[in-house]
Amino acid sequence: MAAPNLILEVATPERLLVRERVTEAQIPAADGYLGVLPEHAPLVAELGMGELTYTEVNGKRNSMVVLGGFLEIRNNHIRVLADRAERIDEIDVKRAETAVKRARQRLDLPGGQVDIARALNALKRAEARLAAAGVPLRGRGGTA
Amino acid sequence: MPSLIDFRRRIRSVKNTQQITKAMKMVSAAKLRRAQERVVAARPYAQMLQQILSNLVEAGVESEELAGSPLLSPQPEKRIQVLLLTSDRGLAGAFNANIIKGAQRFIADHPDQSIDLELMGRKGRDFFRRRQYPMSGEHLGLFDRPSYEAAAQIARKVTGRLQANEIDSVYLIYNEFKSVLSQKLTVSRILPIAPPAGGRQVDYIYEQDPEQLLNHLLPRYVEVQIYQAMVETAAAEHAARMTAMDAATTNAADVIEKLTLHMNRVRQASITREIIEVVSGASALE
Numbered sequence: 501m502a503a504p505n506l507i508l509e510v511a512t513p514e515r516l517l518v519r520e521r522v523t524e525a526q527i528p529a530a531d532g533y534l535g536v537l538p539e540h541a542p543l544v545a546e547l548g549m550g551e552l553t554y555t556e557v558n559g560k561r562n563s564m565v566v567l568g569g570f571l572e573i574r575n576n577h578i579r580v581l582a583d584r585a586e587r588i589d590e591i592d593v594k595r596a597e598t599a600v601k602r603a604r605q606r607l608d609l610p611g612g613q614v615d616i617a618r619a620l621n622a623l624k625r626a627e628a629r630l631a632a633a634g635v636p637l638r639g640r641g642g643t644a
Numbered sequence: 645m646p647s648l649i650d651f652r653r654r655i656r657s658v659k660n661t662q663q664i665t666k667a668m669k670m671v672s673a674a675k676l677r678r679a680q681e682r683v684v685a686a687r688p689y690a691q692m693l694q695q696i697l698s699n700l701v702e703a704g705v706e707s708e709e710l711a712g713s714p715l716l717s718p719q720p721e722k723r724i725q726v727l728l729l730t731s732d733r734g735l736a737g738a739f740n741a742n743i744i745k746g747a748q749r750f751i752a753d754h755p756d757q758s759i760d761l762e763l764m765g766r767k768g769r770d771f772f773r774r775r776q777y778p779m780s781g782e783h784l785g786l787f788d789r790p791s792y793e794a795a796a797q798i799a800r801k802v803t804g805r806l807q808a809n810e811i812d813s814v815y816l817i818y819n820e821f822k823s824v825l826s827q828k829l830t831v832s833r834i835l836p837i838a839p840p841a842g843g844r845q846v847d848y849i850y851e852q853d854p855e856q857l858l859n860h861l862l863p864r865y866v867e868v869q870i871y872q873a874m875v876e877t878a879a880a881e882h883a884a885r886m887t888a889m890d891a892a893t894t895n896a897a898d899v900i901e902k903l904t905l906h907m908n909r910v911r912q913a914s915i916t917r918e919i920i921e922v923v924s925g926a927s928a929l930e
Binding site: 509511512513514515519527530531534541542543544545546568570572574579581 | 682683686688689690692693695696699700792795846847848849850851852854856857860861864867868871
C-alpha cells in the first residue's frame with residue numbers, strides 16, 4: 501500500500517487558505533524549518549515567519565508566506581494556524597519594500613526613540629514576504 | 645371625511661416609503677451575503693485553535709502551570725467587564741433592543757458586582773451614555789468590515805486589565821447569527837478562560853516549552869472569540885434589518901391596498917351624489 505497522504509490546512513483568523521492533500525510540506529517553525537512527511541509524530545510548535553512550501557498529490561509544488569502563529573501535526577494532519585498568511589501572488593511587493601526601508605530607517609535612529617522589537621518584527625515580516633515572492637534582498641548588511 | 649386628494653397624497657407617501665424599505669432590504673441582503681461568508685471563513689481557524697487547546701489541556705500541560713496564569717484561574721467575580729456588541733445603525737427591528745435588554749438583565753442579575761461596559765457599536769453606546777452608566781471604552785464603526793486587528797486590540801485591552809487585576813472576569817453579550825430569520829442573544833464568559841473540553845490524549849513533541857506555547861495560545865483564543873462575536877453580530881444585524889424591511893414593505897403594500905379601497909369608495913360616493921343631484925335637478929324642472 502502506498503504511503504498515506506498528509507492533509508495540510510492553513511488558516512488565519514479571517515480565512516482558510518489551504519485545505520489540501522499533500523505528500524510533503526516544509527514549514528517555517530519558530531526555531532527553523534520543519535520538513536514534514538507522512539507518519540510524522542504528533543507535534544505542536546510555534547510558527548516562525550517565512551515561506552511554507554508543499555507538494556500536492558499530483559506533484560505540483562506550491563508555496564505561501566506565513567507570519568507567526570502555531571502548528572500542530574497529528575494523525576497525518578497538519579494544522580497551521582497563522583497570524584497572517586498570503587499566497588505568493590497576493591504579496592504586495594511594493595508595500596513590503598517600503599516596509600523594509602522604513603524599518604531600517606527606524607532601527608538606524610539613535611536608541612530610546614524606537615520600539616526596537618516592533619521595528620525588528622516589521623522588518624522580519626517584510627523580508628519574509630519579499631523572500632517568498634522571490635525578490636532579491638538589496639542593500640543587506642548596510643544597516644542593522 | 646378626507647377628500648380624494650388627501651387619499652392620493654397619502655398613497656403616494658406610503659409608496660415612497662415602500663420604495664425605500666424595499667431598497668434597504670435589497671442592500672441588506674447583499675451585505676448579509678458578504679457577512680455570512682466572513683462568518684464561515686472564520687470558522688476553520690476557530691475550530692482548529694479550540695481543538696489544539698483542548699488537546700494540550702488533555703495532554704496534561706501541567707495544572708500548576710495552568711493555575712499560575714490569571715487567564716485561566718477563576719477569581720471570585722467582584723468586578724465584571726462586559727463587552728456589549730450592538731449595531732451602529734438602527735432600523736433593524738428588535739435587534740438592538742434585544743441586546744440592550746439582555747445587558748440590562750445581566751446587570752440586574754449581578755447586583756453585588758461592579759460592572760464596566762466596553763461598548764462596541766453606536767446603538768449600545770448611545771443608550772448607556774444617556775443613562776450615564778460607567779463605561780471603560782467605546783468602539784464605533786467596527787462592523788462594516790470587521791477586522792481581526794480590531795478584535796485583537798480589544799482583546800489585548802481586556803486581557804491587560806485582567807492581568808493588572810482591575811477586573812475579575814470578562815463577558816461577551818452579542819446576537820448570535822442563527823439563521824436569516826432568527827438571532828440568538830448570547831452571553832458568554834471569555835475570561836478567565838474555561839479550557840474547552842473533549843480533547844484527545846496525544847503524546848506531543850513540543851518544539852517549544854508548553855508553558856510558553858500556552859502563553860501565546862491563550863490570548864489568541866480570547867481574540868478569536870471576540871472576532872467571532874463581531875462577525876456574527878455583523879451578519880445578524882444585516883439579517884435582522886433584511887427581515888424588518890421585508891415586513892415593512894409588506895405592510896406598506898397592505899396600507900396602500902386599504903387606502904386605495906377607501907379612495908375608490910369616496911370617489912364612488914361622490915359620483916353617486918352628483919348623479920342624484922343632476923337627476924333631482926332635472927326632475928324639479930319638469
